[in-house]
Amino acid sequence: MIEKGEVKFIGRVLTANEISKIEVFPKFCDGLKGINDFSHLIILYWFHQRDNEKERQTLRVIPRRHFNAPEVGVFACRSPSRPNPIGLCVVQLIEVKNCILKVKGLDAWEDSPIIDIKPYLPRIDMVSEVKTPEWTKNEPKP
């Protein structure tokens, strides 16, 4: 059985702030056609600073951004230390120009590689009746 796959980096975070800029590399730029029609996107990025064996073997953490969080599995929190260092952020798309996306709400560091961009589709991505444990409510500002 195959046990692994390869991801190509399709872009990177140019600047990270309240408004961030994402550069999509020229060879992938054609894939952006029509993206302007969406107000929100799902960005998948690579926690490049956690891409080492120690961080990737981490299976339990105490989510440090949340006050009073218990120790939980990495699949029960959004820790950047996890078997695959993939981050996921829903962002608002502000502008697209010359293969550069200006977005709001990206929680990634400068230079993080981008591995995928998907449009946010309310029908499948929005769930309103959701249960989460108490510790997730002791939350940092977005």
Add this chain to the structure above:
Amino acid sequence: MIEKGEVKFIGRVLTANEISKIEVFPKFCDGLKGINDFSHLIILYWFHQRDNEKERQTLRVIPRRHFNAPEVGVFACRSPSRPNPIGLCVVQLIEVKNCILKVKGLDAWEDSPIIDIKPYLPRIDMVSEVKTPEWTKNEPKP
């Protein structure tokens, strides 16, 4: 500059139906601690049948599930043909038992490798005022 990364498969889809079963491999099972406290999860999986050069070089598609869709970039739709064959599904968690997750709403084929599991957090994952183009509304049943 580094141009690629490696993903390890942490599990696989055992059965795919209205209710699907996901097996998390024993060595990653510890990462599930506390997952039962969440009602919804984000599943990242691998479109293993599209993991070839032809599909991964595809940058434009006509979304075939949507009536009257125009040609768009792969980053402006949820096509399984894309540079990184990563699928994303928000699912309802029904049960966890012996490292097997029973979930509702997983749009993946049997045997698809799983690459990550994240809890759905309404504060960051739920957006209510969203704009999407008309063609996304000619939608198939979930």
